[in-house]
Amino acid sequence: MSSNDIIVSLDIGTSKVRAIIGEVTNGSINIIGVGSADSEGIRKGAIVDIDQTVQSIRNAVEHAERMVGIEINDVYVGIQGNHIGLQTNHGVVAVSNEDREIGDDDIDRVLQAAKVVALPPEREIIHLVPKQFLVDGLEGISDPSGMIGVRLEVEATVVTGTKTAIHNLVRCVEKADLKISGVVLMSLASGQMSLTKDEKNMGTVLVDVGAGSCSIAVFEQGNLVATSTLPIGGEYVTSDISYGLRTQTEYAEKIKLKYGCSLIDDAAEDQKFKVMRMGSNVEKEFTQVDLANIIEPRMQEIFHLIRMEVHRLGYSDKVNGYVLTGGSVTMPGTLALAQSELESSVRIAVPDYIGVRDPAYTSGVGMIQYVSKFMRNRPVSSPKKAVARSKAGSTTAPANKSGLFERLKNMFSEFI
Structure with a gap:
């Protein structure tokens, strides 16, 4: 990430929809804006009314925008529910560089290899969480970048969800004229902040x-x-x-x-x-x-x-x-x-940031922490970009309307 980035998390809950704006400056996070709105259209954590949910999202985002004075176009969205499933998988690749130094391309390829898993047609990969990397059989490596080796392996947890739940979540956010930068499993985000x-x-x-x-x-x-x-x-x-x-x-x-x-x-x-x-x-x-x-x-x-x-x-x-x-x-x-x-x-667990010292904000703040640590190569909004887009009059969802799940696959492929 650059030295000064804006990350916006969207926590769609049963009682409240919360939009939290975090500013990342040289690796440290400041919460600069919080917007919340009563949640309509959500029952027991599941979306039951698209239009009401869209309006609740808009209300929360507008509240956050007014607090900070910028336009929000890109958000990271939290997902949870009983449809979430976990399974372990293994990926193996040969190191491609001639000098056998492991680079980012090798890490990307081994993570892609770990995503090759048999799934029922109604399920989709949400996250791939590496447990450990192995270089030529040496275990317990958290980051193999820069190491010398011939064979790179990864043991990873594959997080999956039902296409219906993902589709409805994405549809609500896009209908609220927002672009999804990523979908984050709430349990991982909360764990990042709370534990x-x-x-x-x-x-x-x-x-x-x-x-x-x-x-x-x-x-x-x-x-x-x-x-x-x-x-x-x-x-x-x-x-x-x-x-x-x-x-x-x-x-x-x-x-x-x-x-x-x-x-x-x-x-x-x-x-x-x-x-x-x-x-x-x-x-x-x-x-x-x-x-x-x-x-x-x-x-x-x-x-x-x-x-x-x-x-x-x-x-x-x-x-x-x-x-x-x-x-x-x-x-x-x-x-x-x-x-x-x-x-x-x-x-x-209570977030230790001014303005959000309440357990209700744990998931939203946790998403910002998780994104800044594990999804830092994803593009995020900055105030200057948001203003530029605002002047251009572009406040609608992106024009690219290729297949929903094809776009989701492309988005998820860059999560780590």
């Missing part, structure tokens, strides 16, 4: 508790080894509050954010609030303890299901801790409840 090197090596479960779903990613020996998504999240807590207090969902969400507490023992009896009940013009008073009696059982269930899913994936005995992130873990008492239910060490 230390030791946590990835020793075995850690990263859990992103969103509004409509929980994304579970297991890291071991430095690599992502398993991923899963549970269709449960903060929306269910809001729904329980709505039923329990007999109030509208809109008010239930506000009450949860202002007075919510995940542990009954941590709730205050003297913290009181009034609720307008459905079918009545009379407000009724409740305490934070009343609210906690509704929230705690649902949060217990969420963490119980997370633990059962990690057990189903076969990693319950290999995990040394959990790291939580996402907008639904910010309630007081959540950390203590999680430690009790998961029976393991637990911490909450």
Whole structure:
């Protein structure tokens, strides 16, 4: 990347769509703009209404543009869901240079060789994540560039997704008049920001508790080894509050954010609030303890299901801790409840950047970090380029309309 680049990440969630603008200056990242909009057209992390999702994306991007004063044309988009699959593959090539020095062309060729894998017709490669390179049989190499050898190999994790999910995601972003610079697996992006090197090596479960779903990613020996998504999240807590207090969902969400507490023992009896009940013009008073009696059982269930899913994936005995992130873990008492239910060490990951110090922004900020480290050869927007395009009046999607999946293949081929 040049010494000063702009990277824009787009996190399309169940409750919010977030556009985050990061400026990379000599390798360091500054978050210079954040835009968010209520998410319409997303249910349990899946797109169910294209037009509503497009409008939500536009709203979030316009919000970010107004904050920074530039036009956003290119974005990196996050993808997640139960359709994501992982499989291991191996690639082998002969070093092409006469002096046997391994160059970027050799690394590109061996990564392409690792992508040759039999896939069902409905699936597409999203990512190729190298676990290690081997030079003439020597293992454990993270970057073989510049080394001398005859035979170059790579062991890699191939991340795949269904064409339908990828197609719908791409369609929404393109209809919002944006160009996709890359599609990033949210679990990898969140892991890049949330986990230390030791946590990835020793075995850690990263859990992103969103509004409509929980994304579970297991890291071991430095690599992502398993991923899963549970269709449960903060929306269910809001729904329980709505039923329990007999109030509208809109008010239930506000009450949860202002007075919510995940542990009954941590709730205050003297913290009181009034609720307008459905079918009545009379407000009724409740305490934070009343609210906690509704929230705690649902949060217990969420963490119980997370633990059962990690057990189903076969990693319950290999995990040394959990790291939580996402907008639904910010309630007081959540950390203590999680430690009790998961029976393991637990911490909450928070981005350490001004303006985004909230677990809800972990995925979006993580995407910017991931792109700057692993996808740095991809073209990104800069303020000058954006202004130039704006003056030219080019605010629509690119004119090149070749086959969608052909373009996706070309885009994914340069991910590493």
